[in-house]
Amino acid sequence: MNKNILFISYHFPPDAAVGTLRTQKFVKYLPEHGWKPFVLTVKERYYPSRDEERLNDVQDALVERTLFWRTPLQVLIDLRDRIRAGKATPGAPASPVVGKPAKHGPPKCKGLKRWLVSLNWFPDDKLYWLFPALPKGLSLIRTHDIRNIVVSAPPNSSILLAYLLSRLTGAKLVIDYRDPWLLQYEPSQQAFHPKLILDFQRTLQVRMLRHASAVVTTNEAFRSALLGEHAFLSPGKVHVVHNGYDSEDFPSNFQRNEGDKFSISYLGTFYMQRNPANFLQGLALFMREKGLSSADVEVRFVGDTEHAVGSPVRTMIESCGLRDVVTLTGKVKYARALQIMCESSVLLLLAPNQPYQIPAKTYEYMAAGQPILALAQDGATASLIGSMGCGIAVDPNDVEGIRNALVRLYEDFTGRGRGFVCNAGVFERRNQSALLANILERINA
Numbered sequence: 001m002n003k004n005i006l007f008i009s010y011h012f013p014p015d016a017a018v019g020t021l022r023t024q025k026f027v028k029y030l031p032e033h034g035w036k037p038f039v040l041t042v043k044e045r046y047y048p049s050r051d052e053e054r055l056n057d058v059q060d061a062l063v064e065r066t067l068f069w070r071t072p073l074q075v076l077i078d079l080r081d082r083i084r085a086g087k088a089t090p091g092a093p094a095s096p097v098v099g100k101p102a103k104h105g106p107p108k109c110k111g112l113k114r115w116l117v118s119l120n121w122f123p124d125d126k127l128y129w130l131f132p133a134l135p136k137g138l139s140l141i142r143t144h145d146i147r148n149i150v151v152s153a154p155p156n157s158s159i160l161l162a163y164l165l166s167r168l169t170g171a172k173l174v175i176d177y178r179d180p181w182l183l184q185y186e187p188s189q190q191a192f193h194p195k196l197i198l199d200f201q202r203t204l205q206v207r208m209l210r211h212a213s214a215v216v217t218t219n220e221a222f223r224s225a226l227l228g229e230h231a232f233l234s235p236g237k238v239h240v241v242h243n244g245y246d247s248e249d250f251p252s253n254f255q256r257n258e259g260d261k262f263s264i265s266y267l268g269t270f271y272m273q274r275n276p277a278n279f280l281q282g283l284a285l286f287m288r289e290k291g292l293s294s295a296d297v298e299v300r301f302v303g304d305t306e307h308a309v310g311s312p313v314r315t316m317i318e319s320c321g322l323r324d325v326v327t328l329t330g331k332v333k334y335a336r337a338l339q340i341m342c343e344s345s346v347l348l349l350l351a352p353n354q355p356y357q358i359p360a361k362t363y364e365y366m367a368a369g370q371p372i373l374a375l376a377q378d379g380a381t382a383s384l385i386g387s388m389g390c391g392i393a394v395d396p397n398d399v400e401g402i403r404n405a406l407v408r409l410y411e412d413f414t415g416r417g418r419g420f421v422c423n424a425g426v427f428e429r430r431n432q433s434a435l436l437a438n439i440l441e442r443i444n445a
Contacts, residue, residue: 001441001444002145002146002147003034003035003036004035004036004038004144004145004146004147004148005030005035005036005037005038005146005147005148005149005150005440006037006038006039006040006137006140006141006146006148006149006150006165006171007023007026007027007037007038007039007040007149007150007151007152008039008040008041008133008137008149008150008151008152008158008161008162008165009023009039009040009041009151009152009158010041010042010126010129010152010155010158011023011041011152012024012039012041012058012063013051013054013055013057013058014044014047014050014051014052014054014055015044015047015049015050015051015054016047016049016050016051016054016331016334017047017049018268018360018361019152019154019178019360020054021054021243021360022152022176022178022243022360023039023150023152023176024054024057024058025057025244025246025429025432025433026150026433026436027039027057027058027061028057028058028246028429028433029429029430029433029434030433030436030437031060032430032433032434033433033434033437033441035437035440037061037062038061038062038063038064038140038144038146039058039061039062039063039064040064040066040133040136040137040140041063041064041065041066042065042066042067042068042129042133043065043066043067043068044065046068049331051333051334053333053334053335054334062140062144064136064137064140066129066132066133066136067132068126068128068129068132069128069129069131069132070125070128071125071127071128074125122157122197122201123155123156123157123160123181123201123204124154124155124156124157125155126155126157126158127157127160129155129157129158129161130157130160130161130164133161134161134164134165137161137165138165138168138169141165141169141171142169146169146171147171147172147444148171148172148174148440148443148444149162149165149166149171149172149173149174150174150176150436151173151174151175151176152176152178153175153176153177153178153179153181154178154179154181156181159175159181159205159208160204160208162175163207163208163211166211167211172213172443172444173208173211173212173213174212174213174214174215174216174439174440174443175208175209175212175214175215175216176216176241177215177216177217177218177222177226178218178243178360179218179357180222180225180226180356180357181205182198182201182202182205183225183226183229183356206230206232209230209232209233210232212237213237213443214237214238214239214439214440214442214443215233215237215238215239216238216239216240216241216436216439217238217239217240217241218240218241218242218243218357218358219240219242219356219357219358219380219384220240220380221355221356221379221380221383222240222356222357222380223238223239223240225355225356226238239435239439240435241432241435241436241439242358242363242427242432243358243360243362243363243427243432244363244427244428244429244431244432245363245364245366245367245424245427245428245429246428246429246430247367247428249334249335249338250338250342250367250368251335251338251339251342260296261295261296261297261298261345262292262296262297262298262345262346262410262413262414263297263298263299263300263343263344263345263346264283264297264298264299264300264344264345264346264347264348264373265299265300265301265302265340265341265343265344265346265347265348266299266300266301266302266303266305266347266348266349266350267302267303267337267340267341267347267361268302268303268304268305268350268359268361269303269304269305270301270304270305270307270308270309270313270350271304273309273352273353274308274350274351274352275308275309275350275352275396276301276305276308276313276316276348276350277308277311277316278375278396278397278398278399278402279348279350279373279375279402280316280317280320280322280326281320281399281402282399282400282401282402282403282405282406283297283299283320283322283325283402283403283406284320284321284322285399285400285403286402286403286406286407286410287325289403289407290407290410293324294324294325297325298325298326298327299322299325299326299327299348300326300327300329300340300344301313301326301327301328301329302329302331302332302337302340303329303330303331303332303337304330304331305328305329306328313328314328338364338368341364341365341368341370342368342369342370344368344370345370345371345409345413346370346371346372346373346391346406346409346413347365347368347370347371347372347373347391348372348373348375349361349362349365349372349373349374349375349376349381349385349391350375350376350396351374351375351376351379351381352375352376352377352396353377354376354379354380354381355377355378355379355380356379356380357380357381358380358381358384359381362374362381362384362385363424363427365390366388366390366422366424366427367424367427369421371390371391371392371409371412371419371420371421372385372390372391372392372420373391373392373394373402373405373406373409374391374392374393374394375393375394375395375396375402376393376394376395376396377395377396381393388422388424389420389422390420390421390422390424391409391420392405392408392409392420
């Protein structure tokens with residue numbers, strides 16, 4: 001069997017984005033099953049944040065890096081910003097267009113402007129990557145006789161690129177959804193896009209799903225929702241390959257927090273609806289009830305955490321009287337982030353209004369062996385935390401519930417009970433990559 005396989009992934013090392021890790025680990029571990037990965041991605045300069053150490057996992061893969069074309073609207077906005085910057089500071093150099101970080105969602109606008117923005121956000125702002133990437137992908141497939149394509153999404157426009165390559169070459173297509181696309185629960189996307197554009201997106205998605213040889217999701221709730229929304233999909237065509245953790249990434253000589261200070265850490269970004277305000281209120285109530293101070297409790301927000309839902313996080317901290325308790329740390333390298341997880345007493349997870357998604361860091365949290373406080377409604381994340389017994393899931397809006405959970409976790413910490421430790425071995429990246437290998441074997445049998 002021909003086992004050359006092309007991964008199409010906008011996010012790929014050395015990109016420091018969390019979306020990089022899934023494809024990175026597939027490329028690392030699939031060769032153990034005889035597969036030879038090739039990768040189609042963008043040039044390194046387009047990544048706003050980089051972690052060069054991630055390249056260690058993918059040294060043996062042939063990686064084709066292409067130019068990235070911004071949408072016409074983005075180019076116009078860049079031109080406007082340059083003109084404004086030139087007027088404000090004559091003679092100052094304009095900021096470069098390439099490598100400009102993208103927003104996490106479409107901008108808010110109305111009327112004709114809404115239509116224009118929607119057309120430039122169809123289905124996202126990475127659509128124009130298709131133009132430089134399509135000829136490069138065709139060359140890769142034909143030169144190396146590649147028979148299988150795995151596309152990682154989002155960005156969902158990458159699926160269109162992979163679909164076209166599959167149609168033009170006959171290579172089998174596997175769609176790997178890291179996050180849902182156009183499921184009915186996504187009100188923000190549906191409120192932004194005009195109905196005609198949404199209908200066209202759905203038509204396009206259905207065509208690509210029908211063409212795919214296999215569809216991969218990240219958890220069972222997501223898989224069930226996808227099958228429920230698209231009755232033409234057979235259960236045997238839609239699979240679950242979880243995100244996971246790689247034990248080889250964890251420090252071999254780390255020290256778990258066995259001291260007297262109760263240390264809570266959040267690692268990541270406060271984006272979308274992830275807001276620490278209710279956690280901070282619950283924390284203040286918990287500390288008041290227990291008579292604790294900054295000598296007893298510390299909280300670290302590590303990553304892009306200066307703002308949440310448009311508000312300064314430091315203001316939230318000060319309004320709860322927690323200035324001496326909570327510290328904000330900037331972004332750190334992936335290896336350092338794993339070390340912080342292992343050194344903490346409790347790991348904070350925010351997953352509000354995401355019934356079919358589990359934040360990728362959840363699996364690394366479990367591997368770190370520390371209890372998890374998950375602020376999530378009923379859904380995939382809360383179900384995983386409950387079934388694994390690795391922590392406590394609380395509704396993000398339940399401040400009193402957050403306080404009670406912190407009391408339980410603190411009592412477990414002071415009693416050295418370690419009552420929330422689980423065996424997360426099934427989620428090793430090596431094991432999850434083996435599941436993908438089995439799917440690929442099946443569609444090529």
